[in-house]
Amino acid sequence: MKKLLTALLVVAMVLGLATVAFAADFSDTKDLGKDAQASISKLSGLEIINGYPDGTFKPGNSITRAEFAKIATIAGGMGASADVLQNSPSQYTDVAASQWYTGYINLASSQGWVKGYPDGTFRPNSQITYAEVITVLVRLLGYNDNLPGPWPVDYIAKAGALDFTKNVSFNANAPATRGDVAVMADATLDCAVVNWDNDKEDFVYKQNKDYTLLDDSFDSAINEDYQVTGVTYDKGAWYINVSDVTDKYEKADELPGKIELAKNCVLSNAALPIDLGSKIVDILYNDDDEVATYIEVTSTTVKVDGEDWKVTKEYTKDGKDYVSQYEIDGDKYDVADWAEIEVEVFDKDGYYTAYINSDDEVYKVSAANKLTPAIVEEYDDGELTVKDEGNYGDYKEIEKIDFEDDDVLIKKAGKFVDPEELEENDIIYVEEKYGFDYYIEVAGSLNKTGNLDAVKSNSIRIDRTWYDLADLCLISDDAGDTFADYAAGNLDDSDDETITYFLNKANQVCYIITSEVGDSNKIYGVVTDLGYRITKSGNMVTDITVLTAEGTEVDYDVDTSEVEFYMPKDGLDEEFLEELYFVKFAVNDDNEIDSLTILSNDDPDDDTINGGNDDNNRVKVNDVWYKVTDKTVVFNGAGKVDDAEVVKNADFIDWADGKGKGASAYVQISGTEIEYVYLNETKAISGADADYALILSNYTKGGDYWVEIDVRGDSLDYELKGNARPTVDAIYDYSISSSKFSGDPVFDPDDNRLTALADKKDVVESIVDSVYCYKVQDVDRSANAVKVNNEWLYADDNVVIYDYTDYYADGDDPEYASSIRSISKGDYIVYAGAKDEVELFIIVTNIEFAAK
Incomplete structure (x- = not known):
């Protein structure tokens, strides 16, 4: 442990913790722009301006005239000389000898950088204004009152010409903030230094246009565009190996290939020295001490x-x-x-x-490395144990690490830490690196959760995003106590449940904890099937299939020994529970229904729909307006079990404003908002005339076939009706009934009849029934029309457009196009529907280059 603690001490010094200069430690600069953060880091590295002991920079705070005199003196390269003048008397009546600021004010005044007031005072504790800051910064470059124009216009104009105020918005008479001062001072350091030439009566370069204030004031020099090729820790110091990646800049002296970082080196845009690997950086190098004092990462x-x-x-x-x-x-x-x-x-x-x-x-x-990291069980009394070692790096050595004698470096949450900070379920990568026997990187903790939407043989979808499974994927079904290798079928009982997971460096799922079935909750839905057992007293309901708010049918067993039925509606009782009844129920720890309330039968006449308003998402029920929210769920029994569905809220509102006026319904209301609606309308409640979908993928879920489709840019999932799997990347005319997908193919991009036309310049042949392919002659976007074969095609108000241009060019996925603006003259298109009401446009440009 002695070796490890020594390393941590040195690391802390490298990070500037002793000087509060490390940019990443400023807790209040993270919301600033990248350039502003870099400026603050750079000036901190040069010790021109520092942070506060509490780890903040306070970029919005003002600066006093005395504080800025110190900033100007150090930026001018005369900080050491100011120390000599600290005990000297001042020319100002309000600047006493031996104050912390006396030497800085005396030195800055002697150089003509700052001036006092006509009454002989300096007012050291007064706030300095933007006009005064800009004046001093311009004077640091060698300019003086020979600038044309009255003060402060003369100095502000010169600052504008030099571009060091372009990233700052200011009122000249307002107090300057620390953040803006840092940005302007940083820009000033990169400006050329000048002198006044009496003979020429003009300002001339002190040496040349590339000789900057930074060159003039500091022994260090900014060396730009070096790539970090290695990072090592050796004998109490951090080193980086670098190579010059460009001759874009003329460098008087090339940096050595291996550079030591100063104990208080400031890193901008990097948290730790080990984060510099492979990055391109600018380096502030002190030739006298032969160390880097400031490093800014310029690559992304x-x-x-x-x-x-x-x-x-x-x-x-x-x-x-x-x-x-x-x-x-x-x-x-x-x-x-x-x-x-x-x-x-x-x-x-x-x-x-x-x-x-x-x-x-x-x-x-x-x-990225595709291997699986280890997961921590605990660190206790010098010993590290893991729940699983994974297969990354030195995984077989993890539990053999001797924290007393081995050189160990641990990174967690952007900093180097002691092993006592390792916690249960930390995910760790362990390897020999950076000059240490063991480098332990804590990549995170196994605590991220998401809804498991779908499962394929080698991938799963979480919160509607597909992830590959790692070759070594580990799964736990006991709340993360133990893990085993993932196998097909492990997630069959976890559909639509919350899982906990972790992604490896290759963005693959490598750890999974399945959720535990437990807490009872109220579930609303429409009964679509019933199972019975015959008893002496009659039929007993043993299982129920319910269309739930998610639009899926779920089977539930009934706890026949404990179940309680509730019938708040007159005329209903448990013996008459039937299909298309609307119910709510709770389940026990075994996922069995233990209480069920019948809310409405298949003739819901409790409430009356009086109207709808889609401008503010309201529906009138029993002559009172109520809000339809994102949480509102609308069920429609649709007259028969196979057609039961969950209706889109927007379609429900439109229907309520038209055909639905006067319809009967069951409506559950909370305050001014609608929670649930149950209808049993045989006519479809839909806002779209044409139902076209792009097939994204097929998969299995709980032993059933499912399909992922794109409908107008939205990804949706449905169980298939039947076993016929639709063609991926094809477009189908589809329908949803009982929450199941069925449809007929309208367009297949790999149809031989389509690709056979690849060499033809004007395609006019029928491709499939009522689907045609043409070359676009003109487009009238104002009329929503496309001209082909000397005829205009007019798009339906609800036209669906998909673009296969990149599909034929590069094999990319087809994309939904939101308007006819995506179609251009010279494109190839396929369309479906009548010429005066086209329902579907498909852009197939590049098909002539297809090699299908």
Whole structure:
């Protein structure tokens, strides 16, 4: 443990904890812009302006004239000289000798950077204004009152010309804030230093246009565009290995390949030294001490699945193929001219990181590790035990780590910590790294939850997002006490339940905890099937199938020994529980119904619908207006069990405003809001004339076949009616009954009759029944019309449009298009419906290049 604690002490010093200079530790700067945070970090590293002992920077606080005299003196490179003048008398009547600020005010006054008032005072504790700050900063560069114009216009104009006020909005007479001062002072450091030339009667460069205030005031120099190729800890200090990635800047002296970080080195845009790996950085290097005092990360990263990567341009050199441009998640990035990245085939199931420089160029690509980390059971008295070791890194050594004698570094929540901070269910990656025997990275805790929507053989969908399963995926059915290898069928009983999960570095699910069935809750729904057992006294209901608020049918057993029936409506009793009755019920710990209330029968005449208003989402019930909210659920028995459905709220409101006026219903109201509605209308309650859907995927759930579809850009899931699985990427004319999907194919992008027309310039043949393909001659967006074959096609008000352009070009998924603006002259389109009321447009541009 001695070695570990020594390392932690040094780490704390590296992070600037002793000087409160570390940018990432300022608890109140995280909401500032990236540039402002970088400026604060840089000035902290140069000790021009510091934070407060409580770990804050207080960017909104004002600054006194005395405080800014110190800032100006240090920025001007004369901080040490100010110390000599601290005990000297001042020319100002209100600046006494030996005050902390006396030397700074004396020095800044002697250089002409600051001035007092006509009454002989300096007013050290008064707030300094933006006009005064800008004046002093411009004077630091060598400018003086020879600037044209009255004060402060002369200095503010020069500051504007030098661009160091462009990122600050200010009132010249208002008190300047610490955050804005940091931004302006940082920009001033990068401006050229000048002198007044009496002969030329103008300001001239002190050396040249590239000789800045930073060069003039500090022994350090900013060295730009270095890539960190390695990070190590050795003999009480952190080191980085770097390489110069560009000759864009002329550097008087190249940095050494291995650089020591100063004990109080400030890192901007990085939390810890180990976070610098592979990044491009600017380095403030002190030649005298041969250490880096400030490092700013200027590169960024993009992480996406392999299926979202494409090589769009490449070249050949010395017999090898290299990338010159990528398309990543729809955006194109050139490859930096100094980077040589060989062409590779991206694994669609992989997860990749692109490293991007400040010019938005890719300079490195890396694939994420797909292995599974370990999960902590506990750390106690120098011993670490795990619930499962996973298969990453030194996983077999985890429980053998000797925290007393081994060099161990632990990172958790953005900082280095003692092993006592390891907790149950921490997810850890363990390996030999950075010069330590063991580096333990706590990637998080197994506590993220989500709804399990669907399961495939090698992937699951959580909260409507699909995730691949790791090769080693571990699952627990005992609240996380123990874990076993995941196997097919492990999640059959967890459909639509909340699970706890964790993603590995490749964005794959590697840990799962299934939820425990337990707490009773009230469930509302429509009875769609009943199971009976014959007894001496008659038929006894033993199981019930219910259409629930989620739009799915769920089977429940009845606890026949304990069940209680409630019939608040006259004329109903348990012996007459039938299909299409609207009920609410509770379940016990075994998921059996133990109480059931019949709310309405299949002829709901409790309430009357009087109207609807979609402008403010209201429906009139019994001549009183009530609000329809996101939590409102509308059931429609639809006259028969197979057609029972959950109705969209918007469709219900439209129906209530039209055909639904005067209809009978059961309506449950809470205050001014509608909670539940039960109807039994045989005519469909729908707001759409045409029902077209794009098939996204097929999967199984609880042994049944399910389909994921796209309807006007929304992803929806339904159980299939029957076993015929629809074709993925095809468009179907569909219907939903009893919460089950059925439909007929309207368009199949791989239809041989369609791809056979690839070489034709004007396609006029019928592709499938009532579906046609043409080349667009013109588009009239104001009329919602497209001209093909010398005729105008007019879109229906509820037209559905899908774009297959990239599907034929690159194999990308088809996309929903919200309007006819997506169609252009020269496109190829398929349409369905009458010419004066087209219901469906499909953009198939690039089909002539398809190789199907």
